Amino acid sequence: MVSPADAMPLDAPAWCREERDRDVLRLVVGGDWVIGAAARLDHEVRDLAFGNARRVEIDGAALSRLDSAGAWLLLRTKRRAEAEGREVGAFSLPSGFLPLLHTLERDHTAPPCVLPRRHTFEALLQRIGRGTVHAFDSGYQILGFVGLVAVETVQTIVKPWRHLRLAAFAHQIEETGITALPILGLLGFLLGVVLAYQGADQLRRFGAEIYTVNLVGVAMVREIGVLITAIIVAGRSGSAFTAYIGTMKVNEELDAMETLGINVIEALVMPRVFGLVIALPFITFYTDFMGLVGGGVMCYFDLGINVPSYLRQLQSALTVTGVLVGLVKAPVFAYIIAQVGCFEGLRVQRNAASVGRLTTQSVVESIFLVIVFDAGFSILFSILGI
Amino acid sequence: MADPIIEITGLVNAFGNSVLHDHLDLEVRRGEVLGVVGGSGTGKSVLLRTIVGLNRPRSGRIRVFGEDVTELDAEAMRAVQMRWGVLFQDGALFSNQTVAENIQVPLREYTRMSQSLMNEIAVLKVSMVGLPDDAANKYPSQLSGGMRKRAGLARALALDPELVFLDEPTAGLDPISANQFDELVRDLQQSLGLTVFMVTHDIDTLRATTDRIAVLVDRKIKVGTIETLVHDPHPWIHEYFAGVRGRAALAQSG
DSSP states (O other): OOOHHHHSOOSSOOEEEEEEETTEEEEEEEEEEOHHHHHHHHHHHHSOOOTTOSEEEEEEEEEEEEOHHHHHHHHHHHHHHHHTTOEEEEEEOOGGGHHHHHHHHHHOOSSOOOOOOSSOHHHHHHHHHHHHHHHHHHHHHHHHHHHHHHHHHHHHHHOHHHHOOHHHHHHHHHHHTGGGHHHHHHHHHHHHHHHHHHHHHHHGGGTOTTHHHHHHHHIIIIIIHHHHHHHHHIIIIIHHHHHHHHHHHHTTHHHHHHHTTOOHIIIIIHHHHHHHHHHHHHHHHHHHHHHHHHHHHHIIIIIOOOHHHHHHHHHHHOOHHHHHHHHHHHHHHHHHHHHHHHHHHHHOOSSHHHHHHHHHHHHHHHHHHHHHHHHHHHHHHHHHTO | OOOEEEEEEEEEEEETTEEEEEEEEEEEETTOEEEEEEOTTSOHHHHHHHHTTSSOOSEEEEEETTEETTSOOHHHHHHHHTTEEEEOTTOOOOTTSOHHHHHHHHHHHHOOOOHHHHHHHHHHHHHHTTOOGGGGGSOGGGSOHHHHHHHHHHHHTTTOOSEEEEESTTTTOOHHHHHHHHHHHHHHHHHHTOEEEEEOOOHHHHHHHOSEEEEEETTEEEEEOHHHHTTOOOHHHHHHHHHHHHHHHHHHHO
16 A cells, blocks of 8 residues: 555655754755655754854755755745854755745745644634624524514515515425425324324223324324424425525525515515415324324224224314314414524525535524424413413 | 647547537647637536546546546546646635645645644745735635635645646636736746646736647637637637737737
């Protein structure tokens, strides 16, 4: 196995030696002073002690190749000699290498700037400080955005014919709602199966197998259906919102819209917010239904409950209020997901990396907020006694 | 006659049914600056990408430093890759790293230098391409377009390559920055003994920097100098260089 450093083309190995003649130190160098040899030469010339020499000369007549790394090492040695108060005498090179040396001497003025070290305590403090300022900054921006969207929302509701872009709105319903049906149907069905299986296992011990139906029905319709739908939609559509708007921002498309007099919030955010707010309750209802089907299938095979008795039991377990309690959360979650997705998209900076970062952030934030609001709903409903 | 550093014979590039290069031949001599021009969609960038191995040709042979790059294994390709540098259109700097760290990427990959020497070389390269010292610590997003190109050139030059590919180096720069970039390329080419393969649209750049010009027309290449190409009968070439003649005449009378 040839390591990369060995694979460097080295025709004539580089060498250097020092010759001392009373108070003159002559550094004689030769061979290929190229980047492949630079690591070794760096140590050799760095360790070179000028000692009591008054005068330092560099003799490069024997150099066969010289690149900018090699030239830098020679130049650095010369500068060090000057800095240490030695007189620098001859600095001879084959004439072919002189333009390179002159370029370096001209461009690179001593003292060179210092690259800061990372991972110091100071850097840590800076990071904490920057993070704190950033957090407050984001909070401020979020407040501004929520307010802006609220105003636009009211305007759109009052005068939908002027503010709602119908084509985009319909497209969003299709994108976020209809295309999500296959995955949500499958997930709902499987969750119903899982719930029924677990419920049946526990309830059988009390001889209360029939209440498995109640468990599946209530859990699915009030809680799990809407929650799983919101989480899937956050992952599917929230991320798509951020990536889409973010990419437009990187491409300066948003600036182009702005200069054309198009309201970005109205054109991009509102169709998404309204599309999702309309779509999510419907697909939640669909997920609920598929969950009940899954539960029914499991009850039939595991407990031998046939379809008529499953439906009868379901009817006694579920109330209209129960169904509405689940569905009423859906538009709220939709509003959150759409807002977070669009907000993060608009926050994208003009580089591709930030699209990826903010898309991830948007999904995490919207799932987090959905669960927080779900807990809030639970508290609210328990106070209201629903 | 200098020995060729790049030798392309019978290159065919096609995407679907559209043929971009049809048995194209080209030779780049060691130590020259070759400008590649051509209308939009004639495959200038594709030619560059094919030579550096980012695009597999349908057929043809491409020899760089005497090695057929279409047939090299990974190890041998690495040895070739460290002898060339590529500057992409917008610099293609790694956005999560500072300019200095960008320049150190090839150094870290191919050499075993100490960190302090790598820092010195990074600063050296930054100054060589004419960037202010403090640019070394900046991230690409904090730089202007022209500065990003210079930083990209600094990274391309990190390993002191023999051959540098430049893809539209002056596109999007103001004329003054473009002039400075031309001078920089010429200056570095002379002091480092580089061979430069440059795709460009900019006729001023062609005049200021190139030794020879390769024109992509009719899926083939015509090579010449500005003086000879001005008299070329091909309509596209004629139209392209007619402006030069006009301008040269103007300069003489003024």
